[in-house]
Amino acid sequence: xxxxxxxxxxxxxxxxxxxxxxxxxxxxxxxxxxxxxxxxxxxxxxxxxxxxxxxxxxxxxxxxxxxxxxxxxxxxxxxxxxxxxxxxxxxxxxxxxxxxxxxxxxxxxxxxxxxxxxxxxxxxxxxxxxxxxxxxxxxxxxxxxxxxxxxxxxxxxxxxxxxxxxxxxxxxxxxxxxxxxxxxxxxxxxxxxxxxxxxxxxxxxxxxxxxxxxxxxxxxxxxxxxxxxxxxxxxxxxxxxxxxxxxxxxxxxxxxxxxxxxxxxxxxxxxxxxxxxxxxxxxxxxxxxxxxxxxxxxxxxxxxxxxxxxxxxxxxxxxxxxxxxxxxxxxxxxxxxxxxxxxxxxxxxxxxxxxxxxxxxxxxxxxxxxxxxxxxxxxxxxxxxxxxxxxxxxxxxxxxxxxxxxxxxxxxxxxxxxxxxxxxxxxxxxx
Numbered sequence: 001x002x003x004x005x006x007x008x009x010x011x012x013x014x015x016x017x018x019x020x021x022x023x024x025x026x027x028x029x030x031x032x033x034x035x036x037x038x039x040x041x042x043x044x045x046x047x048x049x050x051x052x053x054x055x056x057x058x059x060x061x062x063x064x065x066x067x068x069x070x071x072x073x074x075x076x077x078x079x080x081x082x083x084x085x086x087x088x089x090x091x092x093x094x095x096x097x098x099x100x101x102x103x104x105x106x107x108x109x110x111x112x113x114x115x116x117x118x119x120x121x122x123x124x125x126x127x128x129x130x131x132x133x134x135x136x137x138x139x140x141x142x143x144x145x146x147x148x149x150x151x152x153x154x155x156x157x158x159x160x161x162x163x164x165x166x167x168x169x170x171x172x173x174x175x176x177x178x179x180x181x182x183x184x185x186x187x188x189x190x191x192x193x194x195x196x197x198x199x200x201x202x203x204x205x206x207x208x209x210x211x212x213x214x215x216x217x218x219x220x221x222x223x224x225x226x227x228x229x230x231x232x233x234x235x236x237x238x239x240x241x242x243x244x245x246x247x248x249x250x251x252x253x254x255x256x257x258x259x260x261x262x263x264x265x266x267x268x269x270x271x272x273x274x275x276x277x278x279x280x281x282x283x284x285x286x287x288x289x290x291x292x293x294x295x296x297x298x299x300x301x302x303x304x305x306x307x308x309x310x311x312x313x314x315x316x317x318x319x320x321x322x323x324x325x326x327x328x329x330x331x332x333x334x335x336x337x338x339x340x341x342x343x344x345x346x347x348x349x350x351x352x353x354x355x356x357x358x359x360x361x362x363x364x365x366x367x368x369x370x371x372x373x374x375x376x377x378x379x380x381x382x383x384x385x386x387x388x389x390x391x392x393x394x395x396x397x398x399x400x401x402x403x404x405x406x407x408x409x410x411x412x413x414x415x416x417x418x419x420x421x422x423x424x425x426x427x428x429x430x431x
Contacts, residue, residue: 018213022206026199033198038191049179057118057145057178064146070111070169073149081144081174084108084127095164098157102173104166105144112168114161116177121145147176224272225334227265227405234412235347236267237361237405238354239327241368243269244394246283265403267343268330280334288328293337297346300325304350318357319364320371325350348414355414361406365395 050056054063060080065072067079083105094104094114102114123143151172152158161170227233236243246269270276284290290299302308304325312318326347333343358364373388380387398404 015214018210022203022210025206026202029202030195030199033194033196034191037198038194039187041194042185042187042190045185049182049184051179054146055178056148056175057121057180059121059145060123060143061146066143068107069109070107070113071109073147073174078146078148080146081105081176082141083144084139084141086139093166095166096160097152097164097173098154098160100153100157105174110168112166113174114167114169115144115147115174116181118145118177118180121176121180145176145180146178147174149173150175224340225266225268225270225276227267230408230412231348231414232267232344233265233403233405234408234414235326235344235351236265236330237408238347238351238364239323239330240265240398240405241365241372241391241394242323242327243267243330244398245391246270265405268327268332268334270334272334276334277336280331284328284331284335290328293332296328296332296335296337300328300346300350303328304353309353315358315363315367316371316374319367320375322350322354322357323364323368326354345415351414355411360410365406369395 052058053061056078060066064078064080065076066082067073067076068082068084073079073081085106094102096102097114100116103117105113105115107113122145125141125143127139127141149172152161158170158172161167161173227236243266244263247263247266268276268280270280284296288299290296303321309318309321312321329338329343329347329350332338333340338346354364358367369388369391372391376387399406
């Protein structure tokens with residue numbers, strides 16, 4: 001049968017804590033990215049730049065030979081060019097070679113070269129003529145930064161150099177800029193980018209981790225209320241019709257499997273999670289006026305061993321009292337008021353009474369359904385037909401399931417002699 005599921009979200013305490021942990025983790029990773037990763041990337045990028053004294057583009061410091069002729073430049077690996085220049089040398093009429101701009105230098109021997117220059121490392125010596133200082137820079141000796149001869153970056157650049165028309169040497173250029181022409185990385189941008197990247201990674205990993213943890217916890221919670229042995233399955237069978245119906249409700253009491261009667265077989269009808277605990281406590285208080293463990297055990301005592309049972313005159317009345325006694329003990333387990341051991345022990349006592357009062361599963365189920373129909377007719381007059389039909393569908397579905405508790409022997413030993421339920425006013429630590 002096709003089922004349309006409508007799930008209503010509810011945030012549990014555990015989910016709130018996990019969400020807070022995710023937020024804190026993302027914040028910490030973002031802080032790590034800003035304070036550690038970003039600066040680390042900056043140092044790595046800046047560390048690859050050669051900006052120390054003696055490197056290409058740095059100011060002349062006497063560590064490399066000083067040259068004045070092109071032939072000397074070709075003869076040594078690194079050099080400092082000292083060139084006497086006339087006219088306003090600042091009016092550099094260099095130009096584009098390929099995609100890059102190059103300065104023009106006219107050497108003393110007449111050779112014209114292209115150069116990349118770190119202008120901050122250039123030193124000027126103005127030459128006085130006739131004892132006067134010429135402010136128009138007509139005659140100046142320029143000491144350039146440490147340089148090297150380089151081939152053109154691209155094969156097409158040499159052709160562009162030949163076509164430029166203002167060079168006499170076109171096989172390459174003089175690099176007197178080096179890494180001093182490279183823009184340093186933006187530290188603040190690296191901090192911001194790293195913070196966002198680390199936060200995003202943390203969010204993705206955190207969400208994945210939360211999903212995995214939630215799935216594992218959900219499976220664990222579901223397993224906690226899944227019957228573990230034949231004794232627990234038998235006990236669940238005494239109220240499985242109700243449990244299957246109750247298991248179809250969300251936290252707010254709305255059906256989210258309205259068109260089906262099939263759900264996992266859970267003790268108390270629910271997984272043992274926060275939503276189910278709250279839902280079960282709410283139903284106990286609203287429908288039973290039971291607010292704590294003591295009141296629940298008193299009610300079970302009354303219905304299974306007290307007047308609630310002994311005043312019954314028909315099998316349907318006895319089934320109604322006894323099946324709901326087992327149901328309440330299962331709900332007490334989901335509510336967190338009973339341990340599994342307590343629930344099993346007390347339910348076994350009720351189960352012994354059921355075994356002695358009925359001949360088998362069919363009689364118990366038919367008696368319970370008869371009592372349910374009578375109760376529903378009294379409580380919701382004129383609406384009982386669909387409700388009774390639903391409960392009977394649940395029963396028929398349970399009978400056909402491979403995990404049906406009704407396939408277990410009726411007189412399955414339940415591990416107790418059926419003695420009177422222990423006094424309920426005992427030291428529990430919880431009222």
